[in-house]
Amino acid sequence: MKSLFDKTGLKNLELKNRFIRSAMHEGLADKNDGSISPEILEIYESVAKGGAAAIITGFAFTIEGENPTHRMIAAYDDRFIDGFKKLTDTVHKHDAKIILQLASGGSQAKFNYRKRKIYGPSAVEHKFTGITPIEMTQKEMDQLVQAFGNAALRAKKGGFDGVQIHAAHGYLLSQFLSPYYNRRQDNYGGTLENRARIIFEVYREMREKVGNEFPVLIKINCSDFMEEDGFSFEESRYVCKRLDEMGIDLIEISGNVGFNQAEPQLIRPGINKDKQKQCYFSEYARQIAEEVDVPVSVVGGNRDFKMMTEILNNSKIQCFSLARTVLCEADAVNRFRENPGYEPACISCNQCWSLKQGNICIFNRKNP
Numbered sequence: 001m002k003s004l005f006d007k008t009g010l011k012n013l014e015l016k017n018r019f020i021r022s023a024m025h026e027g028l029a030d031k032n033d034g035s036i037s038p039e040i041l042e043i044y045e046s047v048a049k050g051g052a053a054a055i056i057t058g059f060a061f062t063i064e065g066e067n068p069t070h071r072m073i074a075a076y077d078d079r080f081i082d083g084f085k086k087l088t089d090t091v092h093k094h095d096a097k098i099i100l101q102l103a104s105g106g107s108q109a110k111f112n113y114r115k116r117k118i119y120g121p122s123a124v125e126h127k128f129t130g131i132t133p134i135e136m137t138q139k140e141m142d143q144l145v146q147a148f149g150n151a152a153l154r155a156k157k158g159g160f161d162g163v164q165i166h167a168a169h170g171y172l173l174s175q176f177l178s179p180y181y182n183r184r185q186d187n188y189g190g191t192l193e194n195r196a197r198i199i200f201e202v203y204r205e206m207r208e209k210v211g212n213e214f215p216v217l218i219k220i221n222c223s224d225f226m227e228e229d230g231f232s233f234e235e236s237r238y239v240c241k242r243l244d245e246m247g248i249d250l251i252e253i254s255g256n257v258g259f260n261q262a263e264p265q266l267i268r269p270g271i272n273k274d275k276q277k278q279c280y281f282s283e284y285a286r287q288i289a290e291e292v293d294v295p296v297s298v299v300g301g302n303r304d305f306k307m308m309t310e311i312l313n314n315s316k317i318q319c320f321s322l323a324r325t326v327l328c329e330a331d332a333v334n335r336f337r338e339n340p341g342y343e344p345a346c347i348s349c350n351q352c353w354s355l356k357q358g359n360i361c362i363f364n365r366k367n368p
């Protein structure tokens with residue numbers, strides 16, 4: 001029987017258990033330029049002590065000025081490498097691994113969006129933000145691909161154990177996958193292979209820059225759950241298979257797009273008392289894990305130790321990612337280790353998601 005506390009691995013990286021802290025933006029990087037701040041070091045130190053084998057950072061931006069939200073971690077310049085080293089040293093002291101998540105926002109932006117140019121696959125108004133982006137030219141797409149590759153190399157130089165491409169939740173790369181947002185007539189639109197092309201190019205560029213031994217992960221939707229023309233489950237299965245063939249090192253399955261109320265929402269509220277609503281992307285992840293060789297992690301409502309153990313033993317899912325539970329109790333994984341019957345304190349009220357300040361839970365309300 002497999003246990004959530006089995007050692008596992010991705011590529012040559014040993015993971016001390018099957019728990020991953022999923023990406024969570026804190027809004028606490030340096031106010032002026034997004035470099036690693038003392039608050040960020042403090043947060044990651046407490047999470048690193050908390051028992052998860054690996055921590056994925058909040059999304060970091062790869063092009064100066066392109067951050068979709070406030071005080072994101074910046075990865076667009078070599079000057080951030082020193083801060084990365086401080087962060088990774090801090091986490092490594094506590095026997096945890098740390099992965100830098102790299103993202104591009106596109107029209108799913110809520111920061112500074114009136115003062116800058118916003119790019120997208122096509123000039124289609126965003127359903128929720130109302131922003132109509134500028135359709136990217138070939139040159140702009142090439143620059144984006146380069147920017148992801150350069151940021152991945154900075155992550156490696158800064159001591160990270162890997163990088164994760166954020167291709168989920170309706171941000172720019174996720175929009176390329178979506179027939180609704182991507183109406184391009186060139187090699188980057190139309191067929192699924194075309195819509196996924198930029199993600200494949202980002203992956204290849206990163207691999208080229210960081211080499212074969214450095215883990216490159218991806219977070220991707222199992223479906224956009226949009227009423228019309230979203231990226232579908234069938235399409236997600238295909239893209240995951242292609243990424244597997246290309247050599248991706250771990251696929252983290254999430255789902256839905258920001259602001260969409262269709263169920264299951266990506267950060268589903270009100271799930272703590274209702275087990276039926278937990279582990280809400282696990283059925284999709286189970287099927288994808290059957291079809292790929294690469295390790296699969298599933299995120300979304302993982303709360304109950306018994307339920308996760310059952311899923312682990314009835315599927316090829318290798319890891320379980322936790323977000324809100326760890327925001328509420330940084331040591332949630334240690335608590336599971338000490339007591340498998342432990343019930344996380346997070347009540348999935350989603351105040352952490354809606355409040356403007358970063359990294360705040362109503363239970364550990366700490367206002368840095």
Ligand SMILES: Cc1cc2nc3c(=O)[nH]c(=O)nc-3n(C[C@H](O)[C@H](O)[C@H](O)COP(=O)(O)O)c2cc1C
Pocket residue numbers: 022023024025026057058059101166168169219254266267268299300301302321322323324325352353359
């Ligand atoms: C405050 C907050 C910030 C988040 N920031 C990110 C992010 O930067 N990148 C990302 O991929 N997902 C982000 N997420 C989504 C989580 O990684 C995760 O997919 C979602 O919360 C569902 O998992 P959970 O039920 O364990 O919370 C964020 C979630 C929360 C609550």
